[in-house]
Amino acid sequence: MNYNRAVPFFGTAFLLHLMKYRRLTKEQLEELHPEFINFLATQTITATEWEEIKANKPEVAEEEIDIFSDLVWEGVLGKAEFLEHISPNTMNLFELREKEMGLISIIVGDEKIDITTPTGYKWLQNNLLDEEVKIFTATKAYGEDPNADKFKLIESGAVITKGDLFRYFDDLMEMGKEKNGF
Numbered sequence: 001m002n003y004n005r006a007v008p009f010f011g012t013a014f015l016l017h018l019m020k021y022r023r024l025t026k027e028q029l030e031e032l033h034p035e036f037i038n039f040l041a042t043q044t045i046t047a048t049e050w051e052e053i054k055a056n057k058p059e060v061a062e063e064e065i066d067i068f069s070d071l072v073w074e075g076v077l078g079k080a081e082f083l084e085h086i087s088p089n090t091m092n093l094f095e096l097r098e099k100e101m102g103l104i105s106i107i108v109g110d111e112k113i114d115i116t117t118p119t120g121y122k123w124l125q126n127n128l129l130d131e132e133v134k135i136f137t138a139t140k141a142y143g144e145d146p147n148a149d150k151f152k153l154i155e156s157g158a159v160i161t162k163g164d165l166f167r168y169f170d171d172l173m174e175m176g177k178e179k180n181g182f
Helices: 026-031 033-042 047-056 058-079 118-126 146-155 164-179
Strands: 004-009 012-017 082-087 090-096 100-108 133-141 159-161
Touching: 026 033, 026 058, 033 058, 047 058, 058 146, 082 146, 082 164, 090 146, 090 164, 100 118, 100 164, 133 164, 159 164
Parallel strands: none
Antiparallel strands: 004 012, 082 090, 082 159, 090 100, 100 133
C-alpha cells in the first residue's frame, strides 16, 4: 500500500502522502507517543532530527504524522470486529465479518423515547415487541477496500465496540426464531 507520489516543489521533488483516512487528533497522537517514536525510529529519524525537521521542514513533519496516522488507522480497522451507531431513535449494530458486514438495525418510532438514555434503553429492552419498535437485519458485501467501508461508518459516528449489543440482539432474534419454529 503506497500512497506516495513525487511532486515538483520549487525545482525539487518531495514525496506527497495522499491520506487514505484522516490524521489522528492531537489527543490520539499524544496517547500513541511511544508508538510514534518507534515509527520514527524505523525511518532512522532520531529525536534530535525530528526536532530539526519540525522546526525547519514542517511540511515533512506533517507528512510523517499523516503516514503514521494512516498506519494506525489501517491496524485498528483491520482488527475491528463490531461497530455501533446509536442515536436517540435508532440503533445500528454492525458485525464486521471477513467478506461482509452484518447489520441489526433497531428503530423506535416514538419520538419521546430516547434510547441513548438509560431510561430509554430500558424501555427498549422491555418493549421489543411494541409496534413502535422495528428490527431489521441485513448483510452487505464490502467494496474494494473493506477498511475504507469501516472507516466511513466511523466518520459518520459509529464507534468500535466489543460487540456486546450486537450479540445480545442477535441472540434474542435467534431465540425468537426457535420459539416460532423457524
